[in-house]
Amino acid sequence: MSNITYAQALNEALREEMKVDSRVFLMGEDIGHHGGIFRVTKDLIDEFGADRVRDTPISESSFVGVGIGAAMVGLRPVVELLFMDFALVAADQIVNQAAKLRYMSGGTVSIPMVVRAQQGGGRGNGAQHSQSFETWLAQIPGLIIVAPSTPADAKGLLKSSIRAGNPVIFIEHKLLYNIKGDVPEGDYSIPIGKAEIKRDGRDITIVSYSRTLLFALEAAKTLAQKGIEAEVIDLRTIEPLDMNTILESVKGTGRLLVVHEAHSNCGLGAEIIARVYEQAPDTLIMPPRRLGAKHVPIPVAESLEDAVLPQPADIVNAVEAMF
Amino acid sequence: MPLTPERLQDAYRQMLIIRKFEETIRSLYQQGKIRGSFHPCVGQEATAVGGCWALRKDDYLTCTYRGHGQAIAKGLNLQAAMAEMLGKETGCSKGKGGSMHFTDPSVGLLGANAIVAGGVPHAAGAALASQLQKKDNVAIAYFGEGAVNQGVFLESLNLAVIWKLPLILVCENNLYSEMSPSHETTSVVETYKRAAGFGFEAMQVDGNDIEAVYNAVEQAAARARAGGGPTYIEAMTYRLWGHMMGDPEIYRTKEEVAKAKENEPIVRCGKRLIELGCTDADLSRLDGEAEAIIAAALQFAESSSAPQPADAFTDVFI
Structure with a gap:
């Protein structure tokens, strides 16, 4: 290593x-x-x-x-x-x-x-x-x-x-x-189309990728202090989507939050939630949620940009609202 | 290899095959047997055969939706081409590409393209690959003068020159960009002057004179193979039919088209062969041979099966 x-x-x-x-x-x-x-x-x-x-x-x-x-x-x-x-x-x-x-x-x-x-x-x-x-x-x-x-x-x-x-x-x-x-040093590869569970948890499944995956892990630490154990899935590949890993996790947790930085409107969060409802309609015990950029162009000033893009605190708040 | 009188006879027959291919397609289209659009190259056969026959089978070609002639001249199997037009599983793209996307890399045909100028950078990329691998294959891209206002076309001119690519660009200037006279849409309508401005070796030739096109492309290929860089050839020609089936052709007069027919490439090539000693009987024999080849292709295509619905889900990453 x-x-x-x-x-x-x-x-x-x-x-x-x-x-x-x-x-x-x-x-x-x-x-x-x-x-x-x-x-x-x-x-x-x-x-x-x-x-x-x-x-x-x-x-x-x-x-x-x-x-x-x-x-x-x-x-x-x-x-x-x-x-x-x-x-x-x-x-x-x-x-x-x-x-x-x-x-x-x-x-x-x-x-x-x-x-x-x-x-x-x-x-x-x-x-x-x-x-x-x-x-x-x-x-x-x-x-x-x-x-x-x-x-x-x-x-x-x-x-x-x-x-x-x-x-x-x-x-x-x-x-x-x-x-x-x-x-790892030397030749190794990660398969395309395979998500990874980056943190185990029993209470809620948080699906994310790229930078917001790190936000999800950060939020999971905060949530753990509040007694909520989040399972964090890193999609790694967006297309083809590894639905099996998501479905398996949701079967265990019953709750789902999808977080991404792309605009929420018509986004991957909506797609994943739709597929979970289509493929495993009885697994969710709470309505699922999604977090993404709000529907405006991305502004420059930090106070504005932070208001538009999902932040770790937003993830904590969204999860808490599901309990 | 020079275009000897014997080879010119073969080229004449090749032009007839392309003409008859498109006449057959028009008839099939009118019978409702062909889906989508069909953009004929009738009247432009000399640019296709002259250019492609000056190259090797392992040279690369990209062309446009008006590229049936070039694809066939480069060596695309006629039966597979006809079957593709009819949407059959034996088509060159198994019914997935159709009229505007003839492709066969085994003869260097990297694809016709339905986006104007979309295939020009692909030819540049094939030329770059040849250069990087120190091979002597060249790439040729055909396009109409309607392509010269596309951004990607102008960008590709720049890349070809700065990287000295073994690339031949052939502009078939048929005077009309789709349904608009090109002198109304194009700032410098003698497009080779634009290319010269980018640093190309650039020239204009009579695109209805198959020997002129052949010689220009042969020289350009020799230059490219020797590391001399890209060449731009503007071949002046005329599209005798509409932009596509159903084009009312309000942008030109019947008199103009009739006059253009006097200068069309197959008639001209026939006259040239007579000059070289062929007889009328020779020409009619070549015509008969072309007719038989097309009839066989049609018979093959019509007797082929449609693809199975499940085939819609192959040949793509899913």
Whole structure:
């Protein structure tokens, strides 16, 4: 085990995959000598050269498209978007192209491409640099979506994503990069589509992922002091969703809260709650709840942003209201 | 390989096959046997055959929803193409892609695309892969002049030049962007001048002259293979039918279309073959051969089965 940051864990995953697979190459803005604005690609250019750690112009649509073309003929591009918000600039290439080409070709081509991007708020970056897009991306058949919350998961899931053989949207969070954690050394991977119970508990199931997963764990500590033992599930993969782990947990607890930073409206919380009602209608002893961003663009001032995005205290309050 | 008189006869037959393929589709469409839309390339066969025949099978191609001709010229199996039009399980995409998404990587066809300019960066990506792997395959992207105002197209021009990609861009300028005259929608309607502004080796050729297209693409390919970077070829041509089935064509006169027919590529190629010593009987034999090939493709497609409903859930990550 080594105790490293989330950004370092991602860097290790990229380095290891590039070492063992010459088909893997990176593209993105300022990822070369600059090492990426969050240092995820730090020093990789020295080891692998500017061809495989390729700086791009500020033109997301074309370089995501170039990644698709390179993937179709056998390479394994890992494309970095500086901010997830810029996925909208490349939306046609992600949604109309990457997600659909395998299907539309009757399986004769595939797109083994990873699009990495950091998203989310909490840093005062404003409404065009703080959004969370997993909800609407999950609406698109053909995309795998992962969103790790810890350094170990980040490394293991990035390796799985590069090997997945299908387009993966790899969601990082700008406020997770400096979080440290124990990461196994050497080659290991975390399977796509598998949630993990990050904390055991018997009273309520809290489902979350990415940064709000850490908020849920923090809230669970507070709740424990009040006599409520929360089970905290880290989805890790958004699509495909691991409903089995959620259903098993809810069967034991009878209560469900879903927490995410993406806007609550028509969000993953609604989807998970609907599926629990469809697939195990008798398990809930209390109406379930969801917490997400309130339905306004993400503001800059801290007092405003904190009011819009779910906070640990909001999780505690939501859980207490269910007892 | 030069376009010898013997090969020009084969190319003439290939253009006839494409023409008859689309005439057959029109008839099937009118019988209600084809779902969705159909965007014909009738009148543009020389750009397809001239360009694709100047390349190797392992070179890469992306094209557009008006790309039946290019797909067939690159080597897409005709029976699989016809079956795809009819939504059969034997289609090149098993009935999942249809008219606008012909794909067959075994002949380098990375896909027709239904988003204008959407496939241009894919060709650039295939070219980049070739460059990264130190291979000598080149990539060609076909698009209409209606694509040159798309952001991703202009972005791709920039990338192709800064990365010196082995890429050939062929603009089929047929004067109309869907149903609008392009001189009304495009600032510099001689699109090769835009590409030149980006630093491309850029030229305009007579797109109805199959030999001119062939020579331009052959030279561009040689240049790309030698590491000389991308080339932009604007092939001036004319779409003899509407943008799609059902287009009332209010944007042009019947006289204009009639005049364009005098210059259409198959007639011109026939005249050229006569000049080179072919007889009328030779041309009619080639026509008969094309007819038989299309009839066999149609027979194959019509006798194929529809996909099973369960097949809707394969070929995608679920």
